[in-house]
Amino acid sequence: MIRRFVGALALGGLSIMALAAQKPQKAVSYQRDVLPILKKNCSSCHSNGAKQGDFSLDSREAILTGGKTHPVARPGKGAQSYLIELVTTGAMPPQGTHLKASEVEVLRRWIDSGLPFDGAAESEDAAWTPPLALVDVAVPEGTGNAIDRLLGLYFTEKRVAVGAPVSDRAFVRRAYLDLIGLLPSPAQLNAFVWDTRTDKRERLVASLLADTKNYTEHWLTFWNDALRNDYVGTGYIDGGRSQITGWLYSALESNKPYDQFVRELIAPPSAESEGFIKGIVWRGVVNASQRPPLQAAQNIGQVFLGVNLKCASCHDSFTSNWKLRDAYGLAAIFADTPLELVRCDKPTGAMASATFLWPELGVVDGSAPLATRRTQVAAALTSRANGRFARAIVNRLWTKLMGRGLIEPNDELDNKPWNPALLDWLALDFVNHGYDLKHTLAQIATSRAYQLPSQGLAKERPAGYVFTGPAVKRLSAEQLTDAISTLTESWPTPVETLRINKGAVSVPKRTGKLLFDSGLMRKGDKAVDIALRGEEVLALVATDGNGNSNHDWANWIEPRFVFESGREISLRELAPLSTTTGFGTVQTDKSVVGKPLRLGEKTYTRGIGTHANSVILYPIPRGATHFRALVGPDQGAVDEAPAEVSVRFAVVEASRALTQGRAALTTADAFTRALGRPNREQTVTQRQTVATTLQALELTNGPLLATRLKQGVRAWQAHGAHGEDILTGLYQTALSRPPSEAERTTVRQTLGGKWTPENLEDLLWALLMSPEFQLY
Known part of the structure; x- marks a missing residue:
């Protein structure tokens, strides 16, 4: 199916795929691109005081000085630099996996660009040590949302000129998609636009969060990804992994306090919620670092604390301060037998002691029965004194609504937030309001910051990220599927209909x-x-x-x-x-x-x-x-x-x-998998949003979408609507606005004035492919 509208219909510019193809290559960042490669492959020999061959990577000056023999990098001449020769020929690193071609290319481009080191910013962030307890932040005096009062100081410091809030139409579409995952109907949109009350945006947010069914079925996707919950048996091996769908649906529906939510996952009071903690055996024993107790430590650290223990499950981490003994200490809590520390698949002879990552939060009795140990670690994890627990979830909620976290990536809470005060205020407010997820969502969604125009992350400043408004977000696989269902009036049958x-x-x-x-x-x-x-x-x-x-x-x-x-x-x-x-x-x-x-x-x-x-x-x-x-x-x-x-x-x-059936309640198909729905064989807390070739193929030639388009045309025609009425209805439903006169003219000219089912299919497809529809 080749669509004539590509490049012909002015529905918001180029297609998503074309935008991806034309995206300029980002400048290499030492912090973002280079440092992870060096830490993974070189730090053990050439960093943190280690200087094999008299060569250190700890500063730009040390890199330029080189080692015993000669300099290793020639600024502006990556291809002629000794460092590139070493990693290309496989001479370095001397042991382990050689660098990928893409990693070598990053290093070459970094040297070509003069070895920028992100100097002061790098040093400041490297010195950042996140406190364990939450800081009680003083909010500046004034009226309005506390988030905006805190950001007022930030904007002044960063010299950011704050723009006007988005229009009512843009706000309604954003709030509906973010909070319940659905497009607003034209009637809902118009009712809001015509409302003259000054607090109508706050009222809308409250009403959406009170829409229990749609809220629950939207946020199921987020938690299914994070907790690896699926509806089919594929991958449920070793007899350990089972669904928690019923428990999860009920927990979201009742807005269960988050601390209780997590305690029931880690120390299940019944079989309903045990699928998460028992599901740690799913991956099997690939190597020592993947034994079930270590999988438990990795999953709990990643999801609930923003702590990456994957490297530390094999050796002391090169990318953080977490040590092998930390990962094994947490893992020992979930072990049925004594756990020997294994470094890079080599037994050390030392035995792990059951210890929480921060022992001061609570003692775990390693000799107690497993159920008791689970209860003890759940209590330490959700302790009010554990600021990491609250920071991790409010940072994830901020990311879902704002498109980019206060800390990035979400699973690395050892990194410095771009606004530590705002993060801690949100976290403490969350705790003080009974770990109420909906309360924090309302705080964010009613802020002026949330209502600012969307910003492209490509505009990120050289000195680092500066918040100027929500990042542009792309519809997720489930949001896109539900939007198509809304437009075509054809919905899949939910897994748990009966x-x-x-x-x-x-x-x-x-x-x-x-x-x-x-x-x-x-x-x-x-x-x-x-x-x-x-x-x-x-x-x-x-x-x-x-x-x-x-x-x-x-x-x-x-x-x-x-x-x-x-x-x-x-x-x-x-x-x-x-x-x-x-x-x-x-x-x-x-x-x-x-x-x-x-x-x-x-x-x-x-x-x-x-x-x-x-x-x-x-x-x-x-x-x-x-x-x-x-x-x-x-x-x-x-x-x-x-x-x-x-x-x-x-x-x-x-x-x-x-x-x-909302997409969150259906099993994955070729369409949703292509659009980024994970197979849930791994914990996923942030999905990739960059368009791929597979997505382009599925959106242009996929049989599932082709069938839905035909169903949609039949549904619109069944209402007795024709031609211009369908055009207006599609625009209002898909884009929350009527078509402009220029768009009407383009449609008429492209269709040749013929409103045939085939032409209407093309019109519907063109709308679905427009950036205005898929980005918000």
């Missing part, structure tokens, strides 16, 4: 009314005759009663909707909204294995054959008053099954929201 467990049907409060439950059936049939109550969707559910038979064939015989007049419509004549099946696929007029439909001694010619577990969703025709059918396990399965057949049938009636 929770189908062994021998039981559990209907969450978000789904609907359980109208029929057959109980466990091993043979025979039961009649279904239920009155409908005016909902929009009917779900036919078959669950597996014993969970171990391939022969749980479920038959729905002559399923039909009945009207007051006596007229009937067979479900065989209707297209299902969605189907989720067990083994095989849904069959019409035959069993799931293609044999005649049989219940007991009778054979039927009209019906639906499926397999437990399955859910089939149908739209309820307007005016239908009853649903009738005959259900039971297929007799063919009863006759040939080596084990006893058991099936349980249920019928659930609900609103169409039953079929509207």
Whole structure:
């Protein structure tokens, strides 16, 4: 599918992919680009006082002086520098992995540019030692949000001229996407724009955070990434990893205090939340540094403290002050047996002592049972005295709303914040308000700082980052998927539409009314005759009663909707909204294995054959008053099954929201994976936002998007809208504004005045690809 609108339709400029391709190469930064390479490969021999060959990397002057033989770098002449020769030929480092070609290129460009050392800024940041306890920051006097009063001092110091807040339309779109992950509808947008109250922005933020369902289903993505929670079994090995979806949904829905939230993950009070801490065994023992106790230390340090213990799990870290004994001390808390320190896969003979990273926060009894040790470390971790715990989460929340953290990267809280006072004030305010995540989100979202125009990070100053407003953010895979669902009125079916467990049907409060439950059936049939109550969707559910038979064939015989007049419509004549099946696929007029439909001694010619577990969703025709059918396990399965057949049938009636699954609640597909949704085989706290070739291919030729575009055009036309009405509606829904006259003219000219389904598909696709749609 090649879209004619690329370069032709003025919908906000170049495509996302084109912007990525044209992005100029950044100047090499010593702090950002060079120092990590040197620390990883060279520091053990040439830094922190070590001077093998009389060569030190501790200063620019030392690098220019060189070692015993001759200088190693010639400013402006990277290709002719001895350092490049050494790392290119593999002579250095003498042991371990040689530098990648990309790393050599960074060093060469650094030398070509004159070896800039980020001098004073580097020295100041290197000397930064983050305090453990939170600092009680005095907020300047005045009115308004404390964040803005603190930033007032910062802006003065940095000589930043603060601009005017964004327009109402831009603010509404930003707040909706950030807080609940959805586009505002035109009606919601207009209601806000026409509101004349001076506190309407604060009211909007409060109402969005009070939208419990959408808030929960948006922030599930954030926590699924961080906690490696997924909906399918792939990667759940060693018998340790299990879903925590139900617990996590409930915790977000109830806005569980964050300290309690974390304690229940680390020291689970029940099986509901144990999937995180038990999931540490998932990766298996690749080497000594990946043993389950060390994975526990790494995950807990990264997610809850912004501490990177991966290097320190193998040797004393070259990139931070964390030592091997620190990582092993935390790991020993989660070990079933005594833990020997292993340095670079070589046993040292020394044994680890169970110790929290900051022993002053609480003693862990290494001889106590595992459950007790977990409780003790959870208490130390969430202690009010542990400022790192609160700093880590408020920094992540700031990053989600502002596009860039107070500390970057989020998992390296040993780095200096660009505003330490603001970070500590946010963290202490968070603690003082009962570790309330929504409170901190409201503090940030109601600040004037959040309402400033978005800034491109490419404008970062040579001397370091200076905050001038939120960074431009790109829609995440889930936000983009939900936005496409909104525009096309086609939503995927959520994973947990109906929770189908062994021998039981559990209907969450978000789904609907359980109208029929057959109980466990091993043979025979039961009649279904239920009155409908005016909902929009009917779900036919078959669950597996014993969970171990391939022969749980479920038959729905002559399923039909009945009207007051006596007229009937067979479900065989209707297209299902969605189907989720067990083994095989849904069959019409035959069993799931293609044999005649049989219940007991009778054979039927009209019906639906499926397999437990399955859910089939149908739209309820307007005016239908009853649903009738005959259900039971297929007799063919009863006759040939080596084990006893058991099936349980249920019928659930609900609103169409039953079929509207937010992307966070669906399993990953090719589209969301291409757009950056991780496979959750690793902890992910910040996703990459740079456009990739795979994304370009998926957005231009992907079959999933092509199908959704066709569905969207049909949905808009079904409303009776045509031409200019669809154009206006699409713009208002996608971009929160009507099209300009210039855009209308461009569309008419490009379409040749023909509003065909194919042309409308192209128009919809062009809107989806525009930077104005994907960036905010």
